[in-house]
Amino acid sequence: xxxxxxxxxxxxxxxxxxxxxxxxxxxxxxxxxxxxxxxxxxxxxxxxxxxxxxxxxxxxxxxxxxxxxxxxxxxxxxxxxxxxxxxxxxxxxxxxxxxxxxxxxxxxxxxxxxxxxxxxxxxxxxxxxxxxxxxxxxxxxxxxxxxxxxxxxxxxxxxxxxxxxxxxxxxxxxxxxxxxxxxxxxxxxxxx
Numbered sequence: 605x606x607x608x609x610x611x612x613x614x615x616x617x618x619x620x621x622x623x624x625x626x627x628x629x630x631x632x633x634x635x636x637x638x639x640x641x642x643x644x645x646x647x648x649x650x651x652x653x654x655x656x657x658x659x660x661x662x663x664x665x666x667x668x669x670x671x672x673x674x675x676x677x678x679x680x681x682x683x684x685x686x687x688x689x690x691x692x693x694x695x696x697x698x699x700x701x702x703x704x705x706x707x708x709x710x711x712x713x714x715x716x717x718x719x720x721x722x723x724x725x726x727x728x729x730x731x732x733x734x735x736x737x738x739x740x741x742x743x744x745x746x747x748x749x750x751x752x753x754x755x756x757x758x759x760x761x762x763x764x765x766x767x768x769x770x771x772x773x774x775x776x777x778x779x780x781x782x783x784x785x786x787x788x789x790x791x792x793x794x795x796x
Contacts, residue, residue: 609634609641609684615676616664622676624663624684627724631656631663634686644683651684707759708733708743711751716762716769717741731760739770 610631613623628634634641635656643649652668670676700722708716708731721732722745729745743749743762752761766772 607686609686610663612679612682612684614680615673618673619666620670620672620676621664621666622670622679624665625724626663634684635663635665641684642686644685648679648682649684651679702755703731703753703760705758706753706755709759709761711761711763716764716771719760733762733769735769735771737771741768741770743768 608627610624610626610628613625615621616623624631624635635653637653637655639653640650641653643651649669651670653665654668655666657664667679670679703719703722706719708719710716715736717733717735719731720734720740723730723732723742730742731745731750733741733743735741743764749762749764749768750760751763752759754760764772
């Protein structure tokens with residue numbers, strides 16, 4: 605099975621450098637100078653890393669096989685991949701295929717739904733949870749909200765803040781204060 609390291613973005617400059625949309629927690633290892641990385645589609649690679657740099661939190665890479673902007677433009681959208689067997693296991697890292705199908709349970713034991721995927725967001729990954737009523741909810745994949753990931757046990761435990769889940773919408777109570785009244789219990793249009 606191939607795992608995604610990064611997706612190649614737009615060219616940067618005239619000498620073949622490209623921006624990357626990272627999908628790995630260890631880019632400094634995966635993208636070290638001299639690393640040879642497979643691609644999807646396979647016809648675009650393999651690519652050999654010559655140099656990487658980070659500017660304002662964004663990763664840029666130069667490959668030996670890409671020497672100008674035109675060649676770099678041809679790589680836009682190509683995915684850099686590694687074989688799952690070549691990766692080291694981490695205690696707190698999971699792949700999307702390991703998470704899909706896990707039960708999503710509340711810390712109090714209630715069934716909240718099923719994990720149907722993992723999406724990459726700019727700040728952090730999000731679990732895609734299908735709730736029992738079919739609603740699709742994005743849950744930030746951070747320890748404070750997902751304190752337990754038990755792949756062997758077939759579950760994740762969620763401690764969601766109120767309002768995160770679609771099923772919470774039916775239970776929300778809007779107070780008079782949030783409606784914009786001047787005094788608690790009184791709306792702005794009420795007369796004295």
